Amino acid sequence: MTTSTLTSLHHFIGGDASTAGDRTSPVYNPATGVQTGQVPLADAATLTTAVDAAETAAPAWRSTGMAKRANIMFNLRQIITARRGELAAIITAEHGKVLDDADGEITRGLENVEFCAGLVHHMKGETLEQASTGVDVTQLRQPVGVVACITPFNFPAMVPLWMVTTAIAAGNTVILKPSEKVPSAALWLAEAFREAGLPDGVLNVVNGDKDTVDRILDEPRIKAVSFVGSTPIARHIYTTAAAAGKRVQALGGAKNHMVVMPDADLDAAADAAVSAGYGAAGERCMAVSVVVAVGDIADELVAKVSSRMADLTVADGATAGADMGPVITAEAKDRIEGYVAGAAGEGATVVVDGRAGHGTDLPEQGFFTGPTLLDHVRPGMRVYDEEIFGPVLSVVRVETYDEAVELINNCRFANGTAIFTRDGRAARSFTFDIEVGMVGVNVPIPVPIGAFSFGGWKDSLFGDTHMYGPESFNFYTRRKVVTERWPLPSESQITMGFPTN
Template identity: 60%
Template structure:
């Protein structure tokens, strides 16, 4: 009998109405491993209500006390990373090493949040006017709603909730119903770290849960990561209900390879960035733009490496795991069909892969197309699978125009040994995150993550300084005190409490 998973409210599991369920599946085998209770409207209200009730006390908890809990959470997460990675692999399918990398990148944001005191400091001006002082503070916003995607069950929520909690907000996390266990595991870890009940809550569900977060009057901000059409809907709906919103959308990331580049390095990194996590990354490279006369050699090197990749169950030491669902498998296979029909050269066909796995998993192997044109669906659409397209252009300017004409602006990369070309590319490309000989330019936690154009709706990127500002709001106080007060005598060393 499959395990039943519920919500998390006020520091413990919460069953709610539990009259609708969704299957949770191991995508490497096709086995249903759990039944997930989907929220009814009353469950949404109960869980948001718990977060709203916990907010005043958490807001007024000292920064020193909040930080101590963050440090404890950080230590627990560091100790148990392998356990969380196994959960991610079992529900998402990515290989264990990739899952561990995901947790580590999320841990960076926890560590950044442990030092949030510096970024929450205000300013002070004495005698701005005669005997009038002015100071500023940053205060928590309230109840934070986080709507996370399936492809990073731990890292994406960790982009948001450590900073939100450290700043004094309470959180309602809505994980993807395809991969709910990581969120529930993190909730239990917060409990062990000493986080007060109601500060971190997990709302499992589908459209009912999402709509509840977007429209409920007690939710003050929304953080979302997903496809562009849904990101735009989330932004418009939540903003119309008076919420602060950061909605990160889809991507079509290009990697330009100039004639002077190290082609072995470029081929290695095209493989890593195109096929890691089965291409189910918003920062995946899906289009390699070969400039000049290097294309034949570059494609040959990529093909050689692609054919050596081992696809299968992520627990068996394979290079690449399955796609998340049978529907994703069908969609990606359909794009490969469309690429063939459109006239692209199919160099490696992932539809014929023989995976190292038991059961009926959702596999498409690494796929490589050459001679891809800008009007083909495999180029224009975000496939979200292991399909790498090589586009041939004659010049650097043509490559830049290709990227700048794209409606997406999430990430891009250039491979070159020419510092002047790299600098020019960084200056003129219309993309939010840029790699120079780095294929997946995801910033460190103390910088901020986010794209341009249709890859971001809202004004704020994730984590870093922008994340701190998103989860707080400024206040300026002007004061005049005519008589000094006396604090009394206390010779003890002052302590934080």
């Protein structure tokens, strides 16, 4: 394919399209391996222009009434809902996930739009009358200013809707830096926001790579940074931005365990393991990557998971009947298959090998690797210790519940976990004992609904607040406390002591 036939993408700055930047990055359809577009990568001048636009728009947007902001959220929901098939097709074409999964991503993003439509409740402050004689105290929530949202490739619409919508509802203006691998969904959302009534400059989309991210971290006018991605980059963003005095929330990687107790419904557990392990080709930070089989159920459970894997159809995500699409890039495919290739040498049993030529029927073109199942995995193996971020499911065998809890609590990642059991006492003990941020009981992917907030512990989260929901409004606002008294002239006097009640 020649460059002239590629789709030329752009930035969205101050309400206008821009192709500024002296470098570009290719955009592929992972299902074909063919480059479909190219996106400009912002240089220093481009980012400066975007921050200028956000800074210029900030005073008027902060002064915009809450009811008008809420109305924009209602309009946005209506626009996305009416055209969700169009957005899902864009996601599938650039990420590769199947259309049903892309549509599900949109649904979860809309949950936060709906939550933010109630911003008049979330932005309320607090007032204490007569804190002292004739003295009233009011605590206000006010926006931070210009904020940056740096989003990952695996959820091109959902994560921007988790971040950007709350930031805007709270009165901030935004620089959105999507993954350069999947830029089109962010640009689509920017146009939807404008159609919903958002003024120009409140949301700006700046495409870029690591250089652009580093410029965002150095830009003093950007007051807060929200990020989702791998743990090494999350740690870098957190330490760099915090050192520059910015507010930071940086969500990192995961190694999510699903404990299956001896009393569990093994058919239901096997269904859940396949769904949560191989959906979106395992490219989810909440994907189940480790099944912990407790007691003597492992052989039966592995057989049930393996039998279900044989029925999965790996194909272009836009194809009817596809269960799993490709991974995002050829490099990702090679990295994932490198873990599989080394698993046996580490002592794991390769039950199902998803690589081409090992029994899995894969399309000849595109970045496809099939679902892989590994048994007898242990801590210390690379396939256990590291985040693979692909369709590789490992089974760890333990004898007791206590061993399962110890295994999970010793893991450096603590994003999500789940337990499958019929025993209410075991389930309650698990939720109490486990040191993980999000827990499911007979729910394999425990992503909270929009009224709660999303985030893990340990190396899965850097910062003090989780994403979307109530904690997100805390992140995107600052508290101001006003103490006021209206004395009569006759009550005025000089008091040199420290004020007390």
